[in-house]
Amino acid sequence: METRELRYFVAVAEELHFGRAATRLGIAQPPLSRAIQQLERRLGVPLLVRAHRAVTLTEAGAVLLREARAALDAVDAAEQRTRRAGRDGVDGRLVLVTKTGASSELLAKLVDAYAAEEGAAPVEVVLCQAGEQERMLRDGRADVALLHLPFDDVEGLEVEPLETHRQVAVLPAGHPLSTRESLTLAEVRGVADLPLRFPTYDGGEAGEHAVRDVTQLLQLVGLGRASAVLPESVDAFLSDAHAAVPVSDAPEVTTVIAWPELATSPALALLVRTATRL
Amino acid sequence: METRELRYFVAVAEELHFGRAATRLGIAQPPLSRAIQQLERRLGVPLLVRAHRAVTLTEAGAVLLREARAALDAVDAAEQRTRRAGRDGVDGRLVLVTKTGASSELLAKLVDAYAAEEGAAPVEVVLCQAGEQERMLRDGRADVALLHLPFDDVEGLEVEPLETHRQVAVLPAGHPLSTRESLTLAEVRGVADLPLRFPTYDGGEAGEHAVRDVTQLLQLVGLGRASAVLPESVDAFLSDAHAAVPVSDAPEVTTVIAWPELATSPALALLVRTATRL
């Protein structure tokens, strides 16, 4: 199977519409239809059910969609990592990615401590939206990431825990609940005038605009438009407009350093060692 | 990047010789040279150093070799798993692979226990040479494997431990050491007339023929041509011609059940649950 075929199939499987998929791929619809037919013929397996007015995946199609995404990630990673190895050398530069606003003091300490090490490579810090980091790690755009359990998916990644924080509810200053010693998740969720928001990557439901990072979310809280439950390390970002109250039954958040499984770079190994020693 | 290019590059990188690589790929040498040049141009990175009489990998080439193998495995896995999903349905049949002669009683118990479960799928047991199992798991030919730590590489696989065994030295019956209560690795290794052999996949050095499975190895031991250090569960295979003595400083061997990380099949989940309950 060629990656072109996989890309085509993924497009159709995601759009469930040949015309739109073709547009997205920048080709015309007939060659796309033909490519998918060829793929099905060669695999000897129907992948799509073409009912008039609705394309759906077969069982085998669903399997291929999942596997094809992983395979394409692996191919992209091969390309990216080779390019980077050629440009910077195997240890030329480390790309460290983390969510905007998360674990910022830890990040600062880590970057400083690493820079002081013998044989450290230059580190490029990339901040991205929640949910994007794992993908960047998997497709080779990044070498290493700070992730947060239990929120991020670390399947297929090597992981070392760094620190664990309890979570606090962040409320607008002066809110009735803000004087409490402690709260429960249910209580926070129960405040009718302050929808409890989490930073999420995938778009919310009708009218709900997804919040993409912690700073955005804190701004909303400061404006009295939302509440949030976040690791206690956020208080570095809190202003007079915020109040933080521990949430007793929220799960603890573990910040971990994560990297692709088959990574072998000594510079990366040193970074991980530095991180775990902090 | 297309998988064809990756396959070509892997062939050249492994052979370090364009002519042989071309033969292995079933094409002529000129198109292969051209394809590699195109790849290097598109990546903007030299992958190979063509010194007269010797092709060698650059740093970037070494990175691409490693990444390309992983990517090609992922693509093959996508193809195999889709085919199997189409033929047997998502849960139609489980392919369980393990090394010839290893953990045989455990395997028998597992297969029986699983067959007795509600909703079990037919299980096909495949026996293969040491070192082949992980590859079969990774490229989709198998769904699940019995592996042995610390010998097998479980990177990128989900794993559940099943049982742990001490290791014993297997000697020809009547050998001087065979009456001892216990031995050390050094002692076993020190017996000049009995080379200590391990079942390994990769070929040995000059004249050393690699032993590919436990049965072969035990036959050699019975003939007084070798000694071996193996998990104590082998005594099911021992005959009058063998003697087993515990080895005090050999690492314990843990038999684990392993499966690809993104597997979702309920039949597989049931098998794993059955295995851990044994």
Added chain:
DNA sequence: CCGCAGTGATACCCGGTCGGTATCGGTCCG
């Protein structure tokens, strides 16, 4: 009931590129 919009399949053509053969150019060895 007919016509039209929507959607995937088919027919057909063109051009790029992949693969083949022949040959070159450089190096090492006898």
Added chain:
DNA sequence: CGGACCGATACCGACCGGGTATCACTGCGG
């Protein structure tokens, strides 16, 4: 110095991927 070895280059033909035009089928609205 000549020949073997090995990768690069030159050139050609055939296949296939992509484009346009059109068909075939369905479902809906007037």
